[in-house]
Amino acid sequence: MKNYLCICAVAVLALFVTSTTLSGTPGPKKHLGIATYSVKGLESDIEGSFKALADDGYEVMEISNYDANKGLVAGYTPADYAALAKKYGLTIISSHARGKFDVKDEAGTLAAWGKVFDDHKIMGCKYVIFPMNMWAGTVEGVKAECDLMNKIGEEANKRGIKFGYHNHHIEFVTIPNTDTIYEDFLIANTDPDKVFFQMDVYWITVGGQDPVAYLQKYPNRFKVLHIKDEYVVGESGKINYKAIFDQFYKNGYEDWFVEMEGKMTKEQREQSMKMMDAMKNIQARGGNMNDMMAEMQKNMPKPDKDAKPGQGAPPPGFGPQDPTVVAEQLKTSLEGIRQSAEYLLKSDFVK
Numbered sequence: 268m269k270n271y272l273c274i275c276a277v278a279v280l281a282l283f284v285t286s287t288t289l290s291g292t293p294g295p296k297k298h299l300g301i302a303t304y305s306v307k308g309l310e311s312d313i314e315g316s317f318k319a320l321a322d323d324g325y326e327v328m329e330i331s332n333y334d335a336n337k338g339l340v341a342g343y344t345p346a347d348y349a350a351l352a353k354k355y356g357l358t359i360i361s362s363h364a365r366g367k368f369d370v371k372d373e374a375g376t377l378a379a380w381g382k383v384f385d386d387h388k389i390m391g392c393k394y395v396i397f398p399m400n401m402w403a404g405t406v407e408g409v410k411a412e413c414d415l416m417n418k419i420g421e422e423a424n425k426r427g428i429k430f431g432y433h434n435h436h437i438e439f440v441t442i443p444n445t446d447t448i449y450e451d452f453l454i455a456n457t458d459p460d461k462v463f464f465q466m467d468v469y470w471i472t473v474g475g476q477d478p479v480a481y482l483q484k485y486p487n488r489f490k491v492l493h494i495k496d497e498y499v500v501g502e503s504g505k506i507n508y509k510a511i512f513d514q515f516y517k518n519g520y521e522d523w524f525v526e527m528e529g530k531m532t533k534e535q536r537e538q539s540m541k542m543m544d545a546m547k548n549i550q551a552r553g554g555n556m557n558d559m560m561a562e563m564q565k566n567m568p569k570p571d572k573d574a575k576p577g578q579g580a581p582p583p584g585f586g587p588q589d590p591t592v593v594a595e596q597l598k599t600s601l602e603g604i605r606q607s608a609e610y611l612l613k614s615d616f617v618k
Contacts, residue, residue: 300329301320301525302524302525305527305528305600307600309332320601324612331362333362333386365398377422387426394522395430397416399433403553432453433493434465434471438474443553465492466489466493495525500611508614527603530599
């Protein structure tokens, strides 16, 4: 679902001790991570994409294309997909994955997530992250969901995996008839040994909160970051990445991933944000998943007939799938990803 809703989640084997920066000057290898959700059209040229990511300096990946129904990743077995990434010097350490989540069917939920974790253990993942949820609109309902999250986390722990949740901006409204923000309630009512949180620094900012303040408030809960901007990281100038990285490292963590949406026109970005704000408003009034799905259909981003190929592309799996269009989307997204890497590699605050 995140593939549609996000306008929009890594301490591992280091393959080399030193590298060459984009300027050509030898320097220490930086720990760059990429969320492959960013690579629009990835499955049209997986090997070419992996090579480009490695050439840009990325070392570790967070995938988002695991199919829980088939137990496959882009048609590959988990083992084969991990081997393909390794061929290009990339390590899969994290995944945005969705399993059954039903407080009325605990046994079915845990069985479904158990299979998800088994497959991700094969890939060597450290983290499996629940990418988005429409939470119950009552304290009692959200508490039951937190209890279920704890039990899912227990299943992850059995396999040596950490289970987490990724925020958007909808978690930063209050639970109806309370003054408690959903994100704070989720953190307070989940066991830190069973559930961690991945902070999306863009969406928490859109939600009106200070990412650094949250990292200070909960120094042991945010173990992973999504480094995100309106498009290319650092381009908007609206997010203080230095302060975020400094606090994150101070808290003792190092795993983060660049995440990017497709390149959009101003009008498409406004339409996409309108859709996300509609989701936030549903969460604020305690609406349910059916309300969200109806709003999603109503606010689906419309294609821009005047956009250049590769611009304003709908999320993967939606809209035109003409090979020429997909190829242009891939080229455009890889260029944006390269620019994000360049910014981060040149930034002294990134280790």
